[in-house]
Amino acid sequence: MMIMMMNITGVVLAGFLVVLLHIVNELFLKPRSLRSKLQKQGIHGPSPHFYFGNIPEKNKILEQHLQVHHNYVVSSQQDKDKGVSSSIISHRWYSNLFPHVEKWRNQYGPIYLFSSGNVEWLVVSDIEMVKEITLYTSVNLGKPSLKSRELGPLLGQGILSSSGPIWVHQRKIIAPSLYLDKVKEMVNLIVQSTNITLKSWESRLKDEGEALELRIDDDLRSLSADIIARACFGINYVEGNEIFSKLKALQNLLSGNDAGIPGFRYLPIKRNRDMWRLEKEVNSMISKIINERLQQDAEEQDLLQMILEGAKSCEGSDSILSDSASRDRFIIDNCKNIFFAGHESTAITASWCLMLLAIHQDWQDHVRAEVLELCGNHAPDASMLRKMKMLNMVIQETMRLYPAAAFVSRSALQDINLKGILIPKGMNIEISVPILMQDPEIWGHDSHKFNPERFSNGILGACRFPQAYVPFGLGARVCAGQHLAMTELKVILCLILIKFRFSLSQSYCHSPIFRLVIEPGHGVILKITRI
Template identity: 50%
Template sequence: MGADRFEGAKLVLSLVFGGILWLFIQLYKVFFVKPQKLASRLRNQGIRGPSPSFLLGNIPEIKRIQLQVQTKSSAAPKTSQNENQPVIDHDWPSTVFPHLHQWLTEYGPTFLYSTGNIQLLCTTDVEILKEIGLCTSPNLGKPAYLSKDRGPLLGQSILSTSGSVWAHQRKIIAPELFIDKVKGMISLMTECTMSMERSWGSRIESEGGTAVIDVAPDMRRLSADIISRACFGSNYARGEEIFVKLKSLQDVMSKASIGIPGLRYDLDKKFHIIESPTCGFLNRHFPTKQNREIWKLEREINSLILNVVKQRADANHENDLLQMILEGAKRDDEGLTSRVNLNKFIVDNCKAIYFAGHETTAITASWCLMLLAAHPDWQARVRTELLEICQDQLPQFDMLRNMKVLTMVIQETMRLYPATAYLIRSAEHDIKFKDVVVPKGVDIQIPIPIVQQDPAVWGPDAHQFNPERFANGVLGACKSPQAYFPFGVGARICAGQHLAMAELKIILSCLLPKFSFSLSPAYRHAPILGIVVHPRHGVHLCITPIS
């Protein structure tokens, strides 16, 4: 009997040991063998880059470079000739992405680095960008970590999927954001903006004729109100409730991210690693305080969206974006929605549209008001144009195309301050761009703000606010029009770009004829990268009514 127990124990130990050994071998392959093979294939083509450390890749070096730049910035703060005028340096990418700047200088416009087991081919080569824009191959998709690391926010939506699933979602959603559909949203955009304008007017009057307002949160609320009405129709109050929870979810997630897979960022002025890709899966699923809060918000948001969907099934149909998504999903003739799960399809894409539809537009509107406040000559030019076009009337859709100066200002704002930091594509199979064969499993990373402020492409004034460069459109703005891509490129260009541009024009054309904007001495210029590029300390402006 004792011998049987002993043999049984030996068997159990053997199985446990075998399991541990198997797991170790698999981890060794995933985190060492595969990355080394991918890196070797690129190095054999002459692609260089910093030497990675075991398991963490170049994360420790990224941290070190960031700390060095931060220390130098703290030791030698920039000053202005006018002590009441806030310092605004548009060359913020050099401090937010100093590791990329250093490696671009050292290794050239295309180089390789890694974050854990993720191999990143970073490039600012405009010719490669042009070829990516022209590529329609299904071999180029979105990296898997988008749906993993950003799963609670993006899920398996149009923003994070690839291949046939993405194509199916694009087919349903994109037509509902074409220019003819946007035209029908203009009145609700105007209505929402006028409501905020009245609120500002009352506040300014109560404060004696001028008020210092942080316009960033107000732009978020305004944009959320617009997308709530556009997406949820008469249920927009429920949409606002969803927005509040989505904003909370975004805040929780962005507190621990600077947009580099595997590297977490502490907003309290210190960089440190609290997660590596090696233990990322465990960290995402371990019940930490942060994860519990993320899971709770995700459940609440999903439940709210599904409740609205259920109400639609029990009531008359409304002609809003949610209804169009529902009908498009039901018209699925390829069976793809059933594979993804109808409820998940609806929930994930509602969250994605809500996030992309309000956050990026709100941030761009905030930067635009800041730049006009810092450049009163351009503010006056835009205001004069708007008064000539609108003639004391509310802006209409047909007026938007005539707003040339305003369009130039918006384009220059998105050049200097694109909401999205990176254009990232993943090679689903080996694929060639220019003279580089990108192996399957490598992610191509293009830093949008660095390319859009490259003096070699944009000229010596690349770091300056100069909307005049867009006087003849994007084609005449720089040497290579492919270097301007705030909405992305190619087949995956932002489906909501027409909605975003119309919303920005409506918001600004309603506000600028009514108010004068100047920078508050309290304004601190500090762009920072969370999930999107945003003003770390808000956008505090002095606002005065125009009589």
């Protein structure tokens, strides 16, 4: 008996030591080793706390910046009395949202180190390294595991957060359904959904009189959600409304500053409990949609059907989806990815675009004239959209000034060499999108101004390095839905320009905010009149 007790004690102690060594390695040894390998190559950054990393310093810099610039988001009453104009709206919003990036970039250079909890980051705004990342097509450069862990309730292991063979398979399934020829077939559907929204605006305008003040961003979210629900999943917005609203709530909850702090996401605090509940509810609702489709004799060849067939083709013990639980998770996660990414970024970009056209009435008039010349009073078709050069320039400039994603992230799944720097396995890379797309050395002295004319000769003629234009990401992982997004934007803006004139309301408050995407913190409020 004594020997047995001693054996049990020995096993318990051995297990405890293994766990302890793992914790020490993850919290201290591994992060320190990664930093050391890059520091020896001349790359440095702020010194991290062994547990919180540089998160406390980052939050302190933000707090100090907000104290100094507390009037940033509030225009003076005198300016409001005069009306909102381009002179009081700054497009250099990133220095207010991410002052730590500017501070450390100035201090340590365009390539520096940063720690988020125990997760190490190589922050890059050097265009030469960005060019190499763009050209690096190997799966050895994947997505950081932090994304799937911290954003798991929202993205899981879907196409936006996965890496390796599972991502390759997801891309093969999803991308063909969003090729340009497939998107052209969706134009009529997009027109129909947009007209429903605009008829509601016309009805409200009729009740109000000659002019109507309207917060457009919520309506555009609903519109974009309806388009994605119908085009990709064979349901309408009413059926998907609860999913979209819960995904938005999840997005807001996941926008905190504690990503990377070890163990924090497991604590039963209210925010985490709310996330767990919302994740369970969203998964259940998507499962219901999937089960209804499986019970039908599906003739649709929409994105949902392609995901279902892609999951089925991967079943088997030797595949990447080895059991039914993996298959179900594969389907649900990719549905969530499309639901979220497919409607949120497009709606926000449309909102920013209308805000800029409301300020710059000359461009609003130019684009409207182009639309009327090509469409008359009729709805646009795919051939018309292709000819709309000015509208395309305006959308491109909007995405340059207000990209939906603030950062592009990658992770070295093996040791890789970029710009003569050995990036060790396990190191994450973060590219600051707004800094890249507003760098005066790349875009010229007016890089912080709205000037669609810069795109008159395409992206190649707009800047010194076309690799600096990354509104849809870069490299092999560029957004699979970019054709659908651009088509949606063109149709929505065309139909609005045909029917309405608009200017910014005096109650509009320019306050970009970061909630996983860059969105208007207080909405976009327009004053619209009927043409």
